[in-house]
Amino acid sequence: MGDIHAPFFPARGLYSSRDPHVLRHQFREMHDAGITLVALSWWGRPSPMAADSQGVNTDDALPIVLAAAEEVRQEKGRDDLYITMHLEPYPGRTISAIKDDLAYIYEHYAHFSAFLPIFYVYDSYHIPPEEWALLLQPWGKESVRDTPLDGLFIGLWLERDHGQALVDGGFDGMYTYFASVSFSFGSTLANWDDMAAFCRRQGELEGKGEEKQVGKRGFLSVLSVGPGYDDEKIRPWNKHNTKPREGLDYMDRMLEAAREARPDAISITSYNEWGEGTQIEAAKVGEWRCEGNWEGNSTHLAVRPYVYQEYKGGDPYLYLNNVKLWRELLWNMTATEDEQTINDKDEF
Structure with a gap:
């Protein structure tokens, strides 16, 4: 019945993330908003076990996605749009399996100019730092x-x-991922100043021999922001983590907290995670659907109308435009600060 089990409905309608035409449009939108790195969920090499929660293998979509990104790069005449991996915790993920994953990724995708070897590792804490x-x-x-x-x-x-634990494990940095404020220690805005400061301190360490933790590689801080959170259509039991968008206020509070913490980068959760209500992709205005339920043992389907939510002011591009404004603000602010204090290691 066209129900996508999400609080919003895509402005471009129901689409496939393997449609090159759709992908090119999406990459143009992100690039125009100032987004330069797109992290794709990747659930491992092709195998019966390597699939997402819906049983979909994500690896076979990568050539299509990377090719679409390269087309947009060529079309724009710029090389500031990159694709990287968000490594997901598939069953049996071990250090040896991850090393094999890296070999597979480099063999199959490193030749794409849009590929950038930055790996976000989701649920990395499931593997001990040692x-x-x-x-x-x-x-x-x-x-x-x-x-x-x-x-x-x-x-x-x-x-x-x-x-x-991430420093001990040899990671190059951290990210917070969650768009639901206070869902975790990492997504609690009051902690971001200390977390970013911790990362800067680690980057200044000069350990010796086998005790060397980071040294000249640095330790990056990536704080994640989002427009809100609502996954009640797919996880009814998780209502306590729902965060209303409040127009742009919710997202702006997260962005302001990130700006004050001065991380190395800001990531957005998400571009199109519709099921969790964190998407900034354009949403349709006034879209209706019908929710149905069977009445007793009869074959009559009772339906009731439901209106998907819409962005404040009915602007489908409200959040993409907001990202663009913040991107320009932070870029200009950083450039000005760098000119004034070029040798200050703590600059945002």
Whole structure:
């Protein structure tokens, strides 16, 4: 019946994320809004076990997505649109499996000019730091450092002690991911100043020998913001984490908190995660649907009308335009600060 089990409805209608025409339009939108890096959910190499929660293998979409991104790069005549991976926790994900994943990714996708070897690792805390160190520390027995499988590895900071665990594991930085404020320690705005400061301190460490943690590689802070959160259509039991959008107010509070913390980058959760109500992609105004339920044992389907939510003022591009404004604001602010204090290591 056209129900997408989400609080909003896409302005472009129901679409496939494997449609090159749709992808090109989406990349144009993101590029025009100042988004330069797009992280794709990746659930591992092709196998019966490597699929998302809906049983969909994400790997076979990557060539289509990367090709569409490259077309937009050529069309724009610019090289500031990149694609990277959001490594998801598929069953059986181990250090050895991840090393094999990296070999597969580099073999199949490194030749795309749009590919950038930055790897966001979701639920990285499921693997202990001492195991991550075997892969990400220079001295680890399965280390990828200074090999063709090297890259920037950004782990999830969820709970209070995860920052140090990421450093110990050899990660290059952290991100917070969640768009529901206060869902976790990492998504609590009051903690962002201290978290970003922690990252800056780690980047200044100069350890020696096998104790070297970060040194000259630095330790990046990536704070994640979102427009709101509402996954009640797919997780009715999670209502307590719903965060109304309040027009632009909710997102602006997160962006202002991130600006004050001075991270290395800001990520947006999300561009098109419609099921969790975190999307900034254009939404249709006044779209109706019918919710149905069977009455007893009869074959009569009772339906009731439901109107999808819409962005404030009925502007489908409200959030993409807001991202563009903030991108220009932060870019100009950073350029001005760099001119004034070029040698200050703590600059945003």
